[in-house]
Every structure is written in structure tokens, then in C-alpha cells.
Amino acid sequence: MSSLSEDPGALLTAPNVESGAAHLKLRAKRLLLGVSGLAAIVLAWWVGVALVSRHSALAAQFGPVAAWRTLPALVTEDQLFVHVGASLRRIGVGLVWAILLGVPPGFLIGRFKRLEIALSPALQFLRMISPLAWMPIAVMSLGVGDPPVYFLLTFAAVWPIVISTAAGVQQIDTRWVQLGESLAATRAEMLWHIYVPGIAAHVLTGVRLAIGILWIVLVPAEMLGVNSGLGFLILDCRDRLAYPELMAVVLVIGALGFLLDSMARLVYQRFGSVRESE
Known part of the structure; x- marks a missing residue:
């Protein structure tokens, strides 16, 4: 008789081991495909710069090799981490303000149909205005x-949070609301035990979308007279004609944006998916 039949616990653990191995294999495959895609982009960048540099020596300074070589100097001489910290601080402040200003009206819009009908045209009108169009007025x-940087970032990030929150409230199962009302739950209890769990996943989705928008608006917003941040560093490299450093900053911006989105996705998978399953 096989060892599996002698050990009943093995019958239970064997499928789990197989599924775990399959999951790891799938993750490794996805990681390999992602790395291959990034490598293809870098290769296309290198080939493009190499072709253009045949006719212009200046173009060679915008290549990936030059950007990689100047990265250590960017860290030591240009205080890259100081600028990264300033940018992340502004992202954090803008996101907090967007959540504070976006969740309450989003909840009310989703809760009251008449309010949604009354405010939807105005919200859609304001949402379609580019945040950068407010730069002169903000200054x-x-x-x-x-x-003004905080204002622009907050204005850019608030709309996906408002819309996602309203959508979350509208999609709450009415049976849960009726159950809470039948149990004579107070408004605070209804809010905390029914509405907050019901809209958590949607709010996290709005926050993830807001982070992407914030990161895009951040660089031009940091060109408004501040003396730190990645946007300021882009201008500084341009003024000094330090094009390899400029491309290195562009790479840092892309890498940090990728990490921020990955963190937001992990938070959603940790909390948002749990709320949806409940």
C-alpha cells in the first residue's frame, strides 16, 4: 500500500502542495514576462538613441547607458533622496486631502439620488478641467x-475618489441596509458596520487611481517655484544641460511610480478583496 494511503493527512496536503507549486510557477512565468517586456523597452530605447546619435552626438547623452552611469552622481552630488522625499511628502499630503475632501461628498452623492442628479453635471464639468490649467490661478x-502644489495635487486626485465612493454606496446590497434598520441600528452603527465595509474596496480603487494621477501631475506641479522635488530636479538638470542626469531622473520617476502603484495594489488585495468577499 502506498504511503499516501497509510497517511490520511497526506491526501489533504498533496493537493495543497500541487496548487502551491502551480501558483509559484505561474508567478515566476508572469515575472519573467514582465522583465522581458521591460528589457524590450530598454533595448528599443538603446537602439533608437544609437541610430539618432549617428547624426547628432548630443543624442548619445539621452541613452540608457549614459543615464545609468550618471545615477551615482545624481545620488551623491544632487541629493536625489532629498528630492524623492520632498516629492513623496507632497504626494502624501495631496492624497490625504483628496481622501478627506472626496469620501464625504462621494458618500452623500451615492446615498441620495436627487443630490447625485443635481451635482453630477457640475462634478463632470470640473473633473474634465486639467489640473495644470489651474497653475496660474494657484500661484x-x-x-x-x-x-499651490498641494492644491493642484488635491484637485487632481479628488475626482476618482468621489466617483468610486459614490459607486460603492450605490452598489451596497439593500438587504444589509434593511437588516440594520430592522435591528434599530443607530446612524453611527449603520455607517461603521454596513457602509464602511461596503465601500472600502471602491474607496481603495479610487485611491489607487488617484495615486496614478498624482504622480503624473506632480512633476509639472513641482515647477511652480519650489526648490526641491523631482520636478525641480528635472528643471535643474535641463538648465545645467546635464542631459544624462535628466534621463536618470526620468528613470527614477518611472521606478517610483511603479512602486507606488504596486504598493496600492497590495493594499487593495489585502483589504479591498477581503471586504468584497465579506
């Missing part, structure tokens, strides 16, 4: 420095 109203 004239708030001056130079961090305040």
Missing part, C-alpha cells in the same frame, strides 16, 4: 512654494 492665489 496668484497661494503664492509660490508648497501650497
Whole structure:
């Protein structure tokens, strides 16, 4: 008789081991495909710069090799981590303000149909205005420095949070609401035990979308008279004609944006998927 039949526990663990191995194999395959895609992009970048540099020596400074070589100097001489910290701080402040200003109206819009009908045209109108269009007004109203940057980032990030929150409220199962009302739950209990779990996944989706928008708006917003941040560093490299450093900063911006989105995705998988399953 086989060892599996002698050990009943093995019958239970064997399928789990097989599924775990299959999951690891799938993750390794996806990782390999992702790395291959990035390598293809870098290769196309290198080939393109090599072809253009035959006619212009300046083009060679925009290649991946030059950017990689200048990265250590960017860290030591240009204080890259200081600029990264300033940019991440502004992203954090803008995101917090967007959540504070976006979740309550989104909840009310999703909860009351008449309010949604009344406000939807205005919200869609404001949402379609590029945040960068407010740059002159922000500078004239708030001056130079961090305040106009915070305003632009908050304005850019608030709309996906409002829309996602409203959608989450509208998709809550009415039977849960009726159950809470039949049990004479207070407004605070209804909010905490029914609405918050019901909209958590949608709010996290809105936050992830907002992070992507924030990262795109951040670089031009940091060109509004601040003396730190990745946007400022882009301008500084341009003014010094340090094109390899400029391309290195572009790579850093892409890498940090990728990491931020990955972190937001992990948070959603950890909390949002659990809320949806409940």
C-alpha cells in the first residue's frame, strides 16, 4: 500500500502542495514576462538613441547607458533622496486631502439620488478641467512654494475618489441596509458596520487611481517655484544641460511610480478583496 494511503493527512496536503507549486510557477512565468517586456523597452530605447546619435552626438547623452552611469552622481552630488522625499511628502499630503475632501461628498452623492442628479453635471464639468490649467490661478492665489502644489495635487486626485465612493454606496446590497434598520441600528452603527465595509474596496480603487494621477501631475506641479522635488530636479538638470542626469531622473520617476502603484495594489488585495468577499 502506498504511503499516501497509510497517511490520511497526506491526501489533504498533496493537493495543497500541487496548487502551491502551480501558483509559484505561474508567478515566476508572469515575472519573467514582465522583465522581458521591460528589457524590450530598454533595448528599443538603446537602439533608437544609437541610430539618432549617428547624426547628432548630443543624442548619445539621452541613452540608457549614459543615464545609468550618471545615477551615482545624481545620488551623491544632487541629493536625489532629498528630492524623492520632498516629492513623496507632497504626494502624501495631496492624497490625504483628496481622501478627506472626496469620501464625504462621494458618500452623500451615492446615498441620495436627487443630490447625485443635481451635482453630477457640475462634478463632470470640473473633473474634465486639467489640473495644470489651474497653475496660474494657484500661484496668484497661494503664492509660490508648497501650497499651490498641494492644491493642484488635491484637485487632481479628488475626482476618482468621489466617483468610486459614490459607486460603492450605490452598489451596497439593500438587504444589509434593511437588516440594520430592522435591528434599530443607530446612524453611527449603520455607517461603521454596513457602509464602511461596503465601500472600502471602491474607496481603495479610487485611491489607487488617484495615486496614478498624482504622480503624473506632480512633476509639472513641482515647477511652480519650489526648490526641491523631482520636478525641480528635472528643471535643474535641463538648465545645467546635464542631459544624462535628466534621463536618470526620468528613470527614477518611472521606478517610483511603479512602486507606488504596486504598493496600492497590495493594499487593495489585502483589504479591498477581503471586504468584497465579506
